[in-house]
Structures are given as C-alpha cells and as structure tokens.
Amino acid sequence: MTDDKVKRRLTTVLCADVYGYSRLMEADETGTLETLRRYRAAIARLVERHDGRIVNTWGDAVIAEFASVVEAVQCAVEIQQEISSQASSAPQASPMQFRIGINLGDVMVDGTDIYGDGVNIASRLQELAEPGGVVISSSVYDQVHNKLSVGFDCLGQRPMKNIAPLTSYRLTLGGRTAGPASLPIEERAASSETARAPHWNDRRAPASATNIVSDWLTRLPRPVAAALTVSAFLILINLFTSNRIWFHWPVAAILFGVVLRMALGPRPESGGRTDR
Secondary structure, eight states: OOTTOOEEEEEEEEEEEETTHHHHHHHOHHHHHHHHHHHHHHHHHHHHHTTEEEEEOOTTEEEEEESOHHHHHHHHHHHHHHHHHHHHHSOOSSOOOEEEEEEEEEEEEETTEEESHHHHHHHHHHHHSOTTOEEEEHHHHHHHTTTSSOEEEEEEEEEETTEEEEEEEEEEETTEESSSOOOOHHHHHHHHHHHHHHHHHHHHSOOOHHHHHHHHHHTSOHHHHHHHHHHHHHHHHHHHHOSSOOTHHHHHHHHHHHHHHHHHOSOOOGGGOOOO
C-alpha cells in the first residue's frame, strides 16, 4: 500500500450552470458578470445552509457536494426559487437562469477537488434540465422520492455525451419544473389531467352535424328557432309521406307569422298604452 493511493468516497454532487451564458455575455458583459456574482453569492449561502460545500466555480458553472442527498435536492429547489425571486424583483430583458443536475455516486478525491463519473453524470444531467429546472439521477430519486414534497417526472434513459444512458427524473413543483414555489402535488396532478382532457374529449366525441345545428338553433331567438324546427319537421313529413309538394304553404305561413311578430315587437302592457 502506498500513500498516493487514490481516495474515493460516495457523495452527492450538484452541478449548476447558466443557460445561454455566452449569449448573455455578448449582450451585456458588465451586467451579466454582476448578476452572476450576485447569484453565486446566493448559491454559496444556500449550499452552506444545507451543510454542503462549493467544490469548484469555473466559468459560469458551480460544483457543490453534500453528505445528504435530501439536503442537496432541497438546496437545488431553494436555489431556483431564490434566483427566480431576485429576477422578479429586478426584471431584465434577458434574465439569467440556471440549470441544475444532481447525482449520487462514487468520486475520486484530490485535495479539495473531486473527479470521476459521479461528477460527470451530474454535469450531463444539468444539460438535460430546462432553464430554471432541476434534473436528478435515479440514484438520487431512490433516496428522496418519498422524503420531499415535490413531484418527479421520469425522463427515461436519455443519451448523454461520453456517459452510458441512465434513467433521470425532472423535479416539478405545482405542475412546473422546479423553480418558483407552487401548488401542492395533488393540485399539480389535477391541473395536468384537466389540461389533457379537452384533447381526449375531442378524439372520443368529434362534433356532429346534429350538434352543430343544435348549437346554432340555441343562439337564435326562441320564436325563430321554434319556427325553423316546425318547418323542418313539416318538410320531412312531406318528403316521406307524399309525392306531391305541399309543405311550402304552411312553412310560408309560419315564417310570415314569425317575421311579423319580430317586426312588431312585444305587445305593450295595458298601463303603457297611450290614448288615441
């Protein structure tokens, strides 16, 4: 055994990265750098609160590790909520948003740095997240799915660069990707079902000609709708019971009566009559 043997440990790795950082820098270097520093300070404060530590900050990325998987996921949610809150209080034309990936895995330790697949997977999961969102590995999901009041959407096995495909999960709060705080999970599920319902109904019961005619009649004045209905009924009787056309006379009388009634309007009340 030698003293330079590689040290390993099982840890929870959180990787956060700014979405569209190059575009933001191109638009406003000074403002983007100032915002990045402010958000990094907030992230460092939240990581410390959850007993984690910042491992590295290169470019626009932040790598942190946690002894507790639950604390890591709670920290990620609070990071997105904090950034969303700050962006709301100082709205910008192009707000800065982070994507976060979390993995529980074995890492190699070199002083204060950590390396290996455990870190690489967290970085690749971050790339799967939506702006303002959090994606976790299945190893993290197994530890936290029954311990936190958040929802999880399974993303299946997504291909990742230089990493074997693995099942990942997207955190959801109130039907949205983990970020701004929200509704309870039950309401999220209900709203999701409601959003899908119209499409399901459209496929199951497409509008028929009868429904269209019925809806059209309901929008007409009641006397007109009644006259048209009776007229249609008389036409059908004529067509199916006689070889001689006779419906035009009663239909004309009915329609004339309706037109006359509509033209004269409702009869005034007795108290409203004027003397001739």
